[in-house]
Amino acid sequence: MFFHSTRGKDKNKTFEEVLIQGLADDGGLFMPDNWPEVDLDYLRKQESFIDVAKYIVPLFTKSSFNDDEVKEILNDTWHDFDVEDFIKISPIDKSIDILELFHGPTAAFKDFGLQLAAAFFNKSLTKQNKTAIVFGATSGDTGSAAIDACKKFSSIKSFILIPNGNMSEIQRKQMTTVKKSNVFPILADGTFDDCQDIVKQGFKERSFLKEDQSLLAVNSINWVRIIGQICYYFYAGLKINQLYEQLNFSIPTGNFGNVFSCYAASKMGLPLSKIIVAVNRNNILERFFKENDYSKTDVIETISPSMDISVASNFERLIYDFYLEGNSSLCSEVYSKFPNQPIRIDKNIWKKTSKLFLSYSVDDADTYECMRLFSKKYDYIMDPHTAVAAEAVSQFYKTLDEKTVILSTAHPAKFPKIIDKAGLHLADIPSRLSAVINKDEIATKLSILDDSVFKFIEQNN
Secondary structure (H helix, E strand, O other), rough: OOEEEEEOOOOOOEEEEEHHHHOOOOOEEEEEEEOOOHHHHHHHHOOOHHHHHHHHHHHHHHOOOOOOHHHHHHHHHOOOOOOOOEEEEEEEOOOOOEOOOOOOOOOEHHHHHHHHHHHHHHHHHHHHHEEEEEEOOOOOOOHHHHHHHHHHOOOEEEEEEEOOOOHHEEEEEEEOOOOOOEEEEEEEEEOOOHHHHHHHHHHHHOOOOOOOOOEEEEOOOOOOHHHHHHHHHHHHHHHHOOOOOOOEEEEEEEOOHHHHHHHHHHHHOEEEEEEEEEEEOOHHHHHHHHOOOOOOOOOOOOOHHHHHOOOOOHHHHHHHHHHHHOOOHHHHHHOOOOOOOOOOOOOHHHHOOOHHHHEEEEHHHHHHHHHHHHOOOOOOOOHHHHHHHHHHHHHHHHHHHOOOOEEOOOOOHHHHHHHHHHHOOOOOHHHHHHHHHHOOOOOOEEEEEEEEHHHHHHHHH
């Protein structure tokens, strides 16, 4: 299995090269040269999440690691989860299940992709006797999951930009209370998009790196994160109906990595009916799926902060594969003028949207109301991101024939003020979350208007 860029110039890359490089040199995102076909009969004989992962992950890694190496890595990859087999599936009624992906150490779904990424990062760096820097920005959960996943590896130092905004205190403190010599949280004076621009600049310039040192991308542009997430879609299908029947998945999304992982699983053979792309008021994705209008607007702060993003990075992969059917020249042309000009696909091509995708934008008032409804009707308390996905399901409920799985991407205890404002009481708060509240924060405040961030990294590298 080799990989190529959505924009065509970066190609014939091994898994290890894609892992370390992250973003393609031509500005595109890496894709596999072909979609591996999954043997569903083989998967039906498996039991655990690890069993599923040991089948799925090696489909993408053969260009760099033999299957035995990968299976050995996977034995120790996912750690510090508080439920058996990492994932809990909660039935709501006959037509709805909730896939709880928040039982890992940072209480968010990103533990799955980032623990896998960190394990492969360390394997590759150790093999090459190299060190690396993780440099990223976070709108909520990515930073804490990246820090937690990488902190035990001495070969990796993590520098995470934490923007101004309305992420919860717990989300912030999960990053700023980690007392490790290789962890550097940075409080940045700007929005997530501002911080993301600094990260992109850093990946272009790389001025702060030592000679022969790697710079690692931990957001969902890195293909290894997509692999980790593909695994739990197949696991969900296995546990819910033994992969014999199609499912709908309602996915709260910002950067589109989780949605694309579901799409990727379907390309590999997952029985799938519809993907419901659930967004908050930052609705660039809904506008595309409903109106063929992918145009950047200013970020609006909401009570689902991890989705407060104006541009969905992973969406380029869907444009390339689903709409343009692998035409890299067209994809490069489409993105050459964005974001200065909106992306609009030829209407005859765009019409295929309805075959697979539905989308709905949920405002804060309806998010609160959905949280209250699920608590009252089903005795189930969910975080605001999950509520966005649940509310989207209610809007399409009458048109969905198959069972629908709502992805719950964060533990509600990460948002105590929002839970309280919704008039709800959460009895079970994981100790790993309650513990950070009383810890002292260790973080550095830096300007993103100059080169302060890059100088800081260089000084601590």
